[in-house]
Amino acid sequence: MLITEILARNGRMYADETALIERDPEHNRRRQISWSEFDRQANQIANLLRSRGVGPGSRVVHLFMNSLEWLPLYFGILRSGAWVVPLNFRFDSENIRHCVNVAEADVIFFGPEFFDRVAAVKEQLVTVQHFFSLGDCKLAGVENYLKLLDACSSEDPQLELHYEDSAALYFTSGTTGMPKPILLTHGNLESSCIVENRHHLQTHDDNFILIPPLYHTGAKMHWFGNFIVGAKAVILKGAKPEWILETVSEERGTIVWLLVPWAQDILTAIEDGTVDLEKYNLKQWRLMHIGAQPVPPSLVREWLKIFPDQEYDTNYGLSESTGPGCVHLGMGNTHKVGAIGIPGFDWECRVVDVLGQPLPQGEKGELVVRGPGVMREYFNNPAETDRALRDGWLHTGDIARVDEDGFIFLVDRKKDIIITGGENIFPVEIEDFLQGHKDINDVAVIGLPDERLGESIAAIIDLKPGRRLQQEDLETFCQALPRYKRPRRFIFDDVPRNPTGKIEKPKLREKYAGHQEMFKL
Numbered sequence: 370m371l372i373t374e375i376l377a378r379n380g381r382m383y384a385d386e387t388a389l390i391e392r393d394p395e396h397n398r399r400r401q402i403s404w405s406e407f408d409r410q411a412n413q414i415a416n417l418l419r420s421r422g423v424g425p426g427s428r429v430v431h432l433f434m435n436s437l438e439w440l441p442l443y444f445g446i447l448r449s450g451a452w453v454v455p456l457n458f459r460f461d462s463e464n465i466r467h468c469v470n471v472a473e474a475d476v477i478f479f480g481p482e483f484f485d486r487v488a489a490v491k492e493q494l495v496t497v498q499h500f501f502s503l504g505d506c507k508l509a510g511v512e513n514y515l516k517l518l519d520a521c522s523s524e525d526p527q528l529e530l531h532y533e534d535s536a537a538l539y540f541t542s543g544t545t546g547m548p549k550p551i552l553l554t555h556g557n558l559e560s561s562c563i564v565e566n567r568h569h570l571q572t573h574d575d576n577f578i579l580i581p582p583l584y585h586t587g588a589k590m591h592w593f594g595n596f597i598v599g600a601k602a603v604i605l606k607g608a609k610p611e612w613i614l615e616t617v618s619e620e621r622g623t624i625v626w627l628l629v630p631w632a633q634d635i636l637t638a639i640e641d642g643t644v645d646l647e648k649y650n651l652k653q654w655r656l657m658h659i660g661a662q663p664v665p666p667s668l669v670r671e672w673l674k675i676f677p678d679q680e681y682d683t684n685y686g687l688s689e690s691t692g693p694g695c696v697h698l699g700m701g702n703t704h705k706v707g708a709i710g711i712p713g714f715d716w717e718c719r720v721v722d723v724l725g726q727p728l729p730q731g732e733k734g735e736l737v738v739r740g741p742g743v744m745r746e747y748f749n750n751p752a753e754t755d756r757a758l759r760d761g762w763l764h765t766g767d768i769a770r771v772d773e774d775g776f777i778f779l780v781d782r783k784k785d786i787i788i789t790g791g792e793n794i795f796p797v798e799i800e801d802f803l804q805g806h807k808d809i810n811d812v813a814v815i816g817l818p819d820e821r822l823g824e825s826i827a828a829i830i831d832l833k834p835g836r837r838l839q840q841e842d843l844e845t846f847c848q849a850l851p852r853y854k855r856p857r858r859f860i861f862d863d864v865p866r867n868p869t870g871k872i873e874k875p876k877l878r879e880k881y882a883g884h885q886e887m888f889k890l
Contacts, residue, residue, distance in 0.1 A: 380408030414445025565594030586692030787816030
């Protein structure tokens with residue numbers, strides 16, 4: 370059943386039940402809609418687009434912050450037969466221009482936070498025929514789409530869609546160059562509903578607390594596990610520890626997907642007394658899971674000490690695999706914390722050498738995956754598509770190994786490997802080690818140019834509030850590492866992460882290459 374059909378079914382079966390709640394703690398606002406209203410809004414948006422000549426093969430850009438309007442718009446675009454093109458809310462005007470033109474978009478919907486960015490490039494968006502804003506925008510030729518919906522039919526446009534039809538164009542984050550467009554099908558989107566529900570066993574009684582950005586495949590595809598059984602979700606605007614705990618407590622949240630920094634912030638707030646767990650009702654919170662980045666085992670162990678009755682899962686995926694699910698740790702496998710897990714439901718995984726041949730257990734190579742979520746292509750980029758897709762296998766660009774029990778351990782990204790003195794160093798291993806220090810909040814390890822060694826290991830250290838560390842403290846702590854893996858430089862600074870939690874290492878390499886104000890060991 371396509372996700373557009375699942376929404377229609379939910380609208381029939383659970384008509385007046387709550388589907389989505391928006392909580393905005395900063396502005397003390399709470400809004401909600403029912404499943405029938407969600408379905409009705411999607412139909413109105415689809416019919417608005419159809420009235421403007423938008424249909425199969427059209428491309429519609431979706432540029433919103435997380436809000437109650439986000440998902441009805443997404444489903445309305447899909448129901449019109451057009452491709453939905455969600456964009457990263459951090460994109461500047463140049464990235465927006467690039468993505469809109471690469472997508473050859475016919476329509477753009479954008480929220481008030483983007484009025485200035487769109488204005489800066491509007492005349493360069495040469496393929497766009499219709500500009501729709503959320504709220505009144507003074508730009509010429511821009512219509513407030515909410516004012517148009519009442520005149521649009523709330524009936525399903527009854528457009529016949531198929532699993533193999535193209536549905537969505539997602540762009541990579543753009544942290545290592547201009548974003549690349551990933552083309553997904555309706556079948557890809559449907560498969561992620563099934564995979565997520567099989568992994569986390571959502572029922573109609575679950576309530577998913579949805580915090581990460583909806584433009585990304587990760588958070589949305591996790592929510593799909595609730596969506597397929599008509600279970601509600603809360604869109605929480607903001608990730609402060611007290612906001613997350615209040616929302617779980619007051620909305621009776623059962624499942625929360627966190628990014629590493631947010632989980633770490635909660636643990637720190639509990640440790641320093643900023644939040645008092647006695648104030649919250651968290652007994653129904655059954656599952657905490659993390660994805661989008663390597664997870665320090667020390668964080669998970671500490672979390673489970675505080676929340677021993679919760680299930681835990683780690684999820685691995687890419688936009689090219691329709692988000693998370695191709696690999697997951699699995700609830701009940703906390704004895705394997707540190708692994709990304711085993712192949713997900715209906716997925717196959719291998720670790721291969723440079724020729725694509727499977728490697729023996731324990732050897733490090735590239736992780737490749739095959740399953741129902743593998744993208745159709747990099748849109749209009751056959752060369753990149755051929756590099757990534759070979760004989761149905763998606764080459765992830767991640768280095769991994771498999772242990773004796775079949776669990777996959779992510780070693781690092783190909784592009785992040787540090788070669789120092791002829792040795793290959795995997796930063797994630799050192800980051801996980803340093804995360805075990807009680808005073809360290811976050812850490813990133815990068816390679817910096819070194820005349821003698823080629824590259825030297827540098828660790829960017831973000832300390833917990835109020836903590837102090839000296840060079841000697843870190844030097845002593847790192848004695849437990851083999852000598853060739855010990856950082857030669859320590860830098861005390863913030864660790865930049867993108868909205869999905871990934872460390873923005875290109876920014877750090879650019880910032881610190883040649884930097885003189887560092888500790889040297």
